[in-house]
Amino acid sequence: MAHLDTDDELANPRVSAADLRDAWPVLDTEGRVEGFRHLTSAEAEEIFLELSAIDRAQLLLSLPPAEQRWWLRALPPDDLADVLQAAPDEERGRLLDHLDEATRRETNVLLAYSEDEAGGLMNPRYARLRPDMTVDEAIGYLRRQTRERVESIYYAYVLDQESRLQGVVSFRQLMMARGDARVRDVMVSDLVTVPDEMDQEAVGRLFAQHDLLAIPVVDAEGRMQGVVTADDIVDVVREEATEDIQKIGGTSALEAPYLQVGFLQMFRKRAPWLVILFVSGTLTVGAIRFFQDTLDQIKLLAFFVPLIISSGGNCGSQASTLVIRAMALGELRLRDWWRVFLREVAAGLALGAVLGALGLTIVVAWHHLSGDPTNVPLRDHFLLVGGAIGLSVVGVATWGTLVGALLPFALRRLGLDPASASAPLVATLSDVTGLVIYFSVAIVLLSGTLL
Amino acid sequence: MAHLDTDDELANPRVSAADLRDAWPVLDTEGRVEGFRHLTSAEAEEIFLELSAIDRAQLLLSLPPAEQRWWLRALPPDDLADVLQAAPDEERGRLLDHLDEATRRETNVLLAYSEDEAGGLMNPRYARLRPDMTVDEAIGYLRRQTRERVESIYYAYVLDQESRLQGVVSFRQLMMARGDARVRDVMVSDLVTVPDEMDQEAVGRLFAQHDLLAIPVVDAEGRMQGVVTADDIVDVVREEATEDIQKIGGTSALEAPYLQVGFLQMFRKRAPWLVILFVSGTLTVGAIRFFQDTLDQIKLLAFFVPLIISSGGNCGSQASTLVIRAMALGELRLRDWWRVFLREVAAGLALGAVLGALGLTIVVAWHHLSGDPTNVPLRDHFLLVGGAIGLSVVGVATWGTLVGALLPFALRRLGLDPASASAPLVATLSDVTGLVIYFSVAIVLLSGTLL
Numbered sequence: 037m038a039h040l041d042t043d044d045e046l047a048n049p050r051v052s053a054a055d056l057r058d059a060w061p062v063l064d065t066e067g068r069v070e071g072f073r074h075l076t077s078a079e080a081e082e083i084f085l086e087l088s089a090i091d092r093a094q095l096l097l098s099l100p101p102a103e104q105r106w107w108l109r110a111l112p113p114d115d116l117a118d119v120l121q122a123a124p125d126e127e128r129g130r131l132l133d134h135l136d137e138a139t140r141r142e143t144n145v146l147l148a149y150s151e152d153e154a155g156g157l158m159n160p161r162y163a164r165l166r167p168d169m170t171v172d173e174a175i176g177y178l179r180r181q182t183r184e185r186v187e188s189i190y191y192a193y194v195l196d197q198e199s200r201l202q203g204v205v206s207f208r209q210l211m212m213a214r215g216d217a218r219v220r221d222v223m224v225s226d227l228v229t230v231p232d233e234m235d236q237e238a239v240g241r242l243f244a245q246h247d248l249l250a251i252p253v254v255d256a257e258g259r260m261q262g263v264v265t266a267d268d269i270v271d272v273v274r275e276e277a278t279e280d281i282q283k284i285g286g287t288s289a290l291e292a293p294y295l296q297v298g299f300l301q302m303f304r305k306r307a308p309w310l311v312i313l314f315v316s317g318t319l320t321v322g323a324i325r326f327f328q329d330t331l332d333q334i335k336l337l338a339f340f341v342p343l344i345i346s347s348g349g350n351c352g353s354q355a356s357t358l359v360i361r362a363m364a365l366g367e368l369r370l371r372d373w374w375r376v377f378l379r380e381v382a383a384g385l386a387l388g389a390v391l392g393a394l395g396l397t398i399v400v401a402w403h404h405l406s407g408d409p410t411n412v413p414l415r416d417h418f419l420l421v422g423g424a425i426g427l428s429v430v431g432v433a434t435w436g437t438l439v440g441a442l443l444p445f446a447l448r449r450l451g452l453d454p455a456s457a458s459a460p461l462v463a464t465l466s467d468v469t470g471l472v473i474y475f476s477v478a479i480v481l482l483s484g485t486l487l
Numbered sequence: 488m489a490h491l492d493t494d495d496e497l498a499n500p501r502v503s504a505a506d507l508r509d510a511w512p513v514l515d516t517e518g519r520v521e522g523f524r525h526l527t528s529a530e531a532e533e534i535f536l537e538l539s540a541i542d543r544a545q546l547l548l549s550l551p552p553a554e555q556r557w558w559l560r561a562l563p564p565d566d567l568a569d570v571l572q573a574a575p576d577e578e579r580g581r582l583l584d585h586l587d588e589a590t591r592r593e594t595n596v597l598l599a600y601s602e603d604e605a606g607g608l609m610n611p612r613y614a615r616l617r618p619d620m621t622v623d624e625a626i627g628y629l630r631r632q633t634r635e636r637v638e639s640i641y642y643a644y645v646l647d648q649e650s651r652l653q654g655v656v657s658f659r660q661l662m663m664a665r666g667d668a669r670v671r672d673v674m675v676s677d678l679v680t681v682p683d684e685m686d687q688e689a690v691g692r693l694f695a696q697h698d699l700l701a702i703p704v705v706d707a708e709g710r711m712q713g714v715v716t717a718d719d720i721v722d723v724v725r726e727e728a729t730e731d732i733q734k735i736g737g738t739s740a741l742e743a744p745y746l747q748v749g750f751l752q753m754f755r756k757r758a759p760w761l762v763i764l765f766v767s768g769t770l771t772v773g774a775i776r777f778f779q780d781t782l783d784q785i786k787l788l789a790f791f792v793p794l795i796i797s798s799g800g801n802c803g804s805q806a807s808t809l810v811i812r813a814m815a816l817g818e819l820r821l822r823d824w825w826r827v828f829l830r831e832v833a834a835g836l837a838l839g840a841v842l843g844a845l846g847l848t849i850v851v852a853w854h855h856l857s858g859d860p861t862n863v864p865l866r867d868h869f870l871l872v873g874g875a876i877g878l879s880v881v882g883v884a885t886w887g888t889l890v891g892a893l894l895p896f897a898l899r900r901l902g903l904d905p906a907s908a909s910a911p912l913v914a915t916l917s918d919v920t921g922l923v924i925y926f927s928v929a930i931v932l933l934s935g936t937l938l
Binding site: 061062086175211244246247249267269277281282290293294310314315317318324325338341342345347351359361383386390391433458459463464471 | 719801
């Protein structure tokens with residue numbers, strides 16, 4: 037365990053990269069800077085390259101200008117753009133001043149893209165060749181492009197005079213080819229590209245589908261703009277899944293690691309949804325009040341309210357998470373809603389039948405085991421009560437399943453995020469209707485005997 | 488839209504790769520084979536390389552032996568191993584017979600690993616060099632290694648006589664280096680490796696942390712076994728997130744795309760959890776029955792049961808999803824439970840206070856708006872009733888938050904998957920305790936006036 041926050045430890049610079057990494061989430065900015073400066077330069081570089089853009093920006097802004105310049109120059113343009121985006125507006129210009137003219141221009145191009153589209157993910161530095169070069173010329177040309185700090189890229193892209201992408205050749209293919217062959221004869225021309233404005237989630241799906249290590253980014257005119265690599269996509273896929281999971285749980289996306297989100301910020305991400313759910317939940321008060329007379333006549337019905345409505349919520353939360361995830365993976369499109377509807381009606385009825393039978397069994401078993409002689413309605417009509425409960429569960433489970441399965445489609449149709457069909461929202465929506473179903477079934481089945 | 492299932496269409500081979508991709512999820516095996524055979528060979532290869540291991544195995548087993556052999560040989564050993572694992576046991580030997588001796592040996596090594604550990608993900612084919620070669624010798628050696636169908640790998644790994652990994656050099660670095668330099672002087676020796684038995688989720692975290700395109704896999708003696716590449720990790724990260732999301736929704740992991748899971752299999756993934764939740768939910772029946780007398784005296788209390796217990800479930804599902812995801816990302820370890828406990832007690836109290844105040848306000852507003860003169864208890868004691876409801880909500884919300892935050896830690900401590908602390912499970916657990924808190928607060932506050 038690291039205790040970087042005690043003076044004793046700081047006076048004694050035995051801080052390793054592992055210690056600092058361990059303590060990072062709980063350190064304030066000052067503590068991080070202190071710890072960072074006690075590392076060897078190799079360790080500092082290791083830690084610096086692992087940091088998120090937000091942490092990098094925070095750390096950089098606390099360092100003296102000379103060190104800022106040094107660290108900024110260690111970053112490729114795509115990471116630079118992320119750091120600048122994470123820094124306060126008023127600091128951005130000062131940080132940009134540390135860069136050389138060419139890098140500043142590249143970084144400014146990237147800053148024009150939103151960080152969740154292909155243009156914001158891409159690296160604008162990549163190896164370029166012309167189709168009519170020979171392989172030997174190409175290798176010589178690449179060897180002379182000894183520009184420092186280019187991110188490791190393993191493909192060279194073949195562009196025509198207008199920078200339109202013609203094909204791609206791996207360094208390996210170049211090395212294996214005959215020296216006098218033309219690049220155009222060695223290159224692969226049937227290649228996957230993405231438009232610069234494609235959403236990062238869609239870019240992630242393309243990487244998953246094609247198992248590629250790099251995909252070139254082109255603008256509307258087919259001119260190559262940069263390269264997105266699979267290592268960046270690993271981060272994208274993790275972030276998108278994290279956002280969806282947090283939304284499914286009924287929170288707004290946190291946008292930072294759990295332990296690094298301040299208390300107030302955490303509160304702001306969680307309270308609004310809880311308030312919306314609570315206010316929607318008051319509809320249940322109205323629903324029960326509406327059936328007050330029925331409840332007065334058969335008090336027993338109140339016992340089963342939480343059990344019955346929660347079975348609707350549970351079925352709904354299964355269905356909504358399955359549909360939300362299938363949409364995110366590109367397995368379901370809007371037009372598939374009818375197919376999903378049919379599947380989930382059947383699933384809801386089947387699952388409801390199992391739970392309904394279980395409900396009936398539990399009431400019957402309860403009657404036989406407890407045999408409470410004061411409990412007149414249950415004594416005389418336990419099969420009827422059990423039937424009402426069982427049948428309600430079938431209805432509530434089917435309804436909950438459909439709400440859960442179709443709400444993500446409805447949200448998407450409205451241009452909203454399907455993941456907002458969170459488990460708590462689906463449960464709350466099916467609670468209200470669940471009560472109506474429950475009491476209606478009870479009235480129909482029990483009127484004449486208990487009502 | 489594709490209609491591959493009609494005879495008319497099949498007689499007329501105008502099937503494109505896009506048509507088949509579109510119709511794939513709804514086609515049976517026969518339809519898929521038919522569609523596949525109507526593609527041009529380039530299109531067939533495109534589709535084949537996109538398929539999941541399960542679909543590849545199914546398709547292959549329906550093709551004649553000569554075609555089986557052809558397609559199997561198009562696959563690298565790691566994909567081959569996945570296909571063989573997806574095929575029925577009795578077919579495995581027959582498929583292995585199609586491979587040449589060297590590939591069969593490589594594939595058998597991979598089959599010995601579980602598919603969710605580093606050894607099961609890695610490609611055993613990679614470029615090897617010796618540290619004392621010169622750069623020119625290394626390039627010549629690599630050019631002679633013209634083995635066909637090696638997956639595109641952009642690093643050469645430097646091994647000693649015992650196959651222990653000494654360093655790595657990118658093809659790019661080799662091309663840029665002076666021809667007479669030694670490989671050992673060009674290579675990077677400070678590199679990230681993974682043990683062959685490391686879980687794929689941990690491998691994914693390493694890729695995310697270090698932004699690498701490939702990580703070498705070594706055995707317990709430091710001997711290199713193969714390479715895991717970032718494109719495979721994109722799939723791993725997606726699969727792991729899918730599993731977690733499905734578990735959070737209260738389903739067992741589906742292990743196949745939503746539309747491709749058969750009805751019966753879908754039922755088997757969903758019914759067991761619903762049954763467990765329903766049976767646990769019957770505890771709520773007991774809880775309400777226990778407080779039957781209180782409920783008889785103040786019927787009004789029944790109106791608020793769903794609202795109050797669901798606020799506990801909502802808070803709990805927020806907390807559990809945040810903690811589950813932070814654990815999966817490696818942001819929280821078991822020993823962090825105390826820190827999480829403290830944060831979530833505070834969060835639960837703050838969120839509960841907001842909802843409690845809202846509850847009190849709603850009762851007061853309801854009293855003023857409805858002014859129902861027959862509703863004696865609410866008329867005379869609306870502030871007391873509102874207070875009881877508000878205070879219960881604070882308690883239920885705090886308790887639900889803690890259950891949600893700590894259940895994933897408890898599951899992990901027991902060696903179970905934290906993601907099993909699903910939203911429905913947390914809601915069900917907090918329903919029972921929520922009822923106890925609600926009725927206890929009501930008894931304490933209202934005894935003497937309404938009780």
